[in-house]
Amino acid sequence: MKSSLISKVFGYILLISISIVIIFPVFYTLSTALKTNADSQTFPPKLFNFDVTSENLRYLATNEDFYAAVRVSFLVAIFTTLLVVFAATPLAYSLSRMNYPGKKLIVLLVTLIQVTPAIVLLVPLFALVTKFGLYDKIITQVLILSALILPFATWILVAFVKSIPYELEEAAFVDGASRLQVIWHIIRPLLAPGIMTVAIFTLIGAWNEFLVPVIMSESNAKPVTVLITIFITEKNIDYGLLAAACSFLFLPVLLFTIFAKRFIVGGLLAGSVKG
Amino acid sequence: MIKSEIRPVRRYSRSSGLAVMFSLPGLLLLISVVLAPLITGFYYSVTNSSLISSEPTRFVGLENYRNEVFTQTFSDALRVSLLITFFSIVTQLGTGYVIAKVLARSMRGTSFFVSVIMLPMLLTPVAIGMMWSLMLNPDIGVVKWLQSFVGLDVNFLATPSTALGAIIFLEWWGHLPFVVLVLMAGILNLPKEIIESASIDGANWWQLNLRVIIPMLAPVIAVIVIIRSVNAFRMFDTIFVLTGGGPGSATVNLPFLAYKAAFTYFDTSRASAIAVAIVVIVMPVYFIFSKMTKV
Known part of the structure; x- marks a missing residue:
């Protein structure tokens, strides 16, 4: 079939060109991180023929501000993930399997955050946070981010809970198991991939977050995403340092893409095209 | 029983x-x-509370709304928000559909390309925005260099329409994966028999896509449009680092306008008026969403 060969060639050309558009900024970031300051500021730009140096990486590795920011980024990402999993898993189960007063309010609030730009909440929250002395604290970012990520996590888990046949639970009830036993022994293991998906999305989301920390932190709780903006607002831009810090931000994401692709694609589809 | x-x-x-x-x-x-x-x-x-004034707080009625919401600045920002949303989604659906169709044919290497195409959605938006601002540097940026091959010399961030175009491009770039992956799943779930019988009946490529496949994908496309609208409407990070709302206020969208009112001018009450107006504007989407997510 000649036409299928042509369309195959066309298909590969398309996929390769879109891949170049996607990979180029990443390649540019990683390569600039390895350039000397002189090489990164020449024109025409040196894409391949530059001298590889580790001076930017070494500078960052010994920089106290960067260390502090990395620590904040890690702590915020990890604790937000724990809190989201802790709050969203039982919430998703209760929303899909139980009926109780207040359920309507929860659904309303969850849907509301999902459609409302976060800045709407952050403007009054900033005033509240400063009033209660919570400004520039890691815990503040964890709580706010958890609430902002909660809707997405909850809908993914609701889709996963609904995919577990209720008959499975009923059979266990008939055998005399209590609700908690059923949840622990039947639901929890079946829900594990869903929880994993939520955890990965939350980790990446919290790691990448900029708006919440740029508003809620000043010096003590400044993550890497906020720190990198200082490389460019100062008079001369330090291309190499900026690129090195950006590469550092990309690193966990690149690892996740390699090792957790299945969960990411699955979660995306569960969160959007569930029944 | x-x-x-x-x-x-x-x-x-x-x-x-x-x-x-x-x-x-x-x-x-x-x-x-x-x-x-x-x-x-x-x-x-509805009060005059501000983070920097020491005046006693009092009720001011709709004054903040008159000063901030029913103004040219606000409607300009709304326009920017809508333009970003509309153009990024239209271009994503167009390119995303073609890419998804190719990926759905599961040729050799598809899995690798899926991994590559997934990347933008996961990479830190603020870092991507920063790197693009280096690449778009009017003196030494890569984009200037690439332009020299085709005899162009445009400083994208210097004029209003091209700056907005750059923002829309980054929004397209960053969320293309979502559109591609969801469309691809939609295409793979379509009943093969209908498509086969249509092509046996002599439907050509255009007819097959426009009259058969795309209508069957309508529910999936609707979901994409709604989820993407919500996200494109709230775009912030890229604008913050790439244009800072400029040139002038050409790329100030509603979230950025609220941000500036609250954290550049520290006027909580005016910023809150903008925030309340944004809630009112997204209300229709809220109702669509609550229909979609019945538990």
């Missing part, structure tokens, strides 16, 4: 204590981070 007798009992009674326990952590988070600020935000919007 026994099943149908047990189900309602187990489902809806006896479990309400447990239900409260299960929903409590989520509910507390939602009340403190969503409900409380929404209520105080509305309260601020």
Whole structure:
């Protein structure tokens, strides 16, 4: 079939060109991180023929501000993930399997955050946070981010809970198991991939977050995403340092893409095209 | 028989204590981070409270709305928000459909290309924005160099329309993966028989796509449009680092306008008026969403 060969060639050309558009900024970031300051500021730009140096990486590795920011980024990402999993898993189960007063309010609030730009909440929250002395604290970012990520996590888990046949639970009830036993022994293991998906999305989301920390932190709780903006607002831009810090931000994401692709694609589809 | 007798009992009674326990952590988070600020935000919007003035707080009615919402600045920002949303989604659907169609044919190497195409969605938006601002540097940027091959010399961030175009491009770039992956899943789920019988009946490529496949994908496309609208409308990071709202206020969208009012001018009450107006604007989407996410 000649036409299928042509369309195959066309298909590969398309996929390769879109891949170049996607990979180029990443390649540019990683390569600039390895350039000397002189090489990164020449024109025409040196894409391949530059001298590889580790001076930017070494500078960052010994920089106290960067260390502090990395620590904040890690702590915020990890604790937000724990809190989201802790709050969203039982919430998703209760929303899909139980009926109780207040359920309507929860659904309303969850849907509301999902459609409302976060800045709407952050403007009054900033005033509240400063009033209660919570400004520039890691815990503040964890709580706010958890609430902002909660809707997405909850809908993914609701889709996963609904995919577990209720008959499975009923059979266990008939055998005399209590609700908690059923949840622990039947639901929890079946829900594990869903929880994993939520955890990965939350980790990446919290790691990448900029708006919440740029508003809620000043010096003590400044993550890497906020720190990198200082490389460019100062008079001369330090291309190499900026690129090195950006590469550092990309690193966990690149690892996740390699090792957790299945969960990411699955979660995306569960969160959007569930029944 | 026994099943149908047990189900309602187990489902809806006896479990309400447990239900409260299960929903409590989520509910507390939602009340403190969503409900409380929404209520105080509305309260601020009708008072003169500000973070830098020491005046006693008093009720000012709709004054903040007159000063901030019913203004040219606000409608310009709304226009920017809508333009970004509209053009990024249209271009994503167009390119995303073609890419998804190719990926759905599962040729050799598809899995590798899926990994590559997934990347933008996961990479830190603020870092991507920063790197693009280096690449778009008018003196030494890569983009200037690439332009020299085709004899162009445009400083994209210097004029309003091209700056907005750059923002839309980055929004397209960053969320293309979502559109591609969801469309691809939609295409793979289509009943093969209908497509086959249409092509046996002599439908050409255009007819097959426009009259058969795309209409069957309508529900999937609707979901994409709604989810993407919500996200494109709230775009912030890229604007913050790439243009700072400029040149002039050509790329100031609604979230950025609210941000500037609150954290550049520290006028809580005016910023709150903008925030309340944004809630009103997204309300129709809220109703669509609550229809979509029935639990």
